[in-house]
Amino acid sequence: MSNEIAKASDAVAGGLVAGTRHTETAKATGRFRMECYDKDGLLKWSAESQNLVVNVGLQYMAGTALTSTTQITTWYIGLYGAGASNTPAAGDTMSSHAGWTEVTPYSGSRPSATFAAATNANPSVVTNSASPASFSINATQTVGGAFLVSNSTAGGSTGTLFSAADFQSPGDRSVVSGDTLNVTYTFSLAG
Template identity: 45%
Template sequence: MRLMNRLVGAFVSAAALIAGSAHAEQAEAKGVYTIEHRNAAGELLYSEEFKNLVVTSGKNLLLDTFLSGSSYTAALYLGLVDGASAPTFAAADTLASHAGWTENQGYSNAGRPAATFNAAVAGAKASVSIVFNINASGTIAGCFLCTSATKGGTTGTLISAGAFAGGNRLLQSGDTLSVTYNLSV
């Protein structure tokens, strides 16, 4: 009987531990870019969704601004990753230091286009479509999100960066690249 009581007690304790662990929550920042590549006539040439790396500086900015207890309004901008070489992204990348990739500035927008976001739904926040007006033929490898509007600028915070899942895209002068960004936690 004692053995049976011990077994029942051990089973109840194990069940309580397992049941208690179901309440643990984790949050992970995940981003997805969606692109549409159109030619000068407006014909859709290519579209895709691709995941990206939310870098450490981006995660820190999210945490510092949300949990700081003071009001904060972020101005966010999208940039293009050049495809002259295969890009590599690292969690330690910043706007000032990202050895695995370079920015492509072959578009007529005065600066990096501003990202405007819709209200959050179901733990995700999506931008409205941002249009890059391509004015120099070149190869584009991906996109990045940051807090600086200056093309080629190295100040500000890098939030995320990612490469097209389908490989680099050759864009011609007159093409447009429309990009949306969706961040979920």
């Protein structure tokens, strides 16, 4: 009689590696450009600076795009004064912006920013370059920056503050009575 011994063994090893994590970010940026012309229409100076889209501006964008936040259809450009402390902060609102003070060397309301339709590209761009906001200057003043807001009242403290830019580089600029200050705002949203 013979004994046969058989041994069977199977080994299975397997694994799944899923590296399909996809991260998408959006970046909101903008630039203010100012051009100051004297009473004879000659360019005195120009300044351009990157802006800060403040927290309430970011909240407005997200709320308008994805929830029921009411769309603001008209925006206005304001000016703020000189000084090294005139720096916008993420938490700024129109009722509370300790880093800067609005100046109004013009009469009437803040001029509106008339934007063209957003481009269909990445980045998507909105600008008022075809129709800059124009200030007819009637007083001597130093301008240190600009901001975009939903309220037209010059010196007013209500409305949605969208963004602000400081002109520390190239620096504060002077305007005098008779000058015209044209301001262009360009906003980009990239994904």
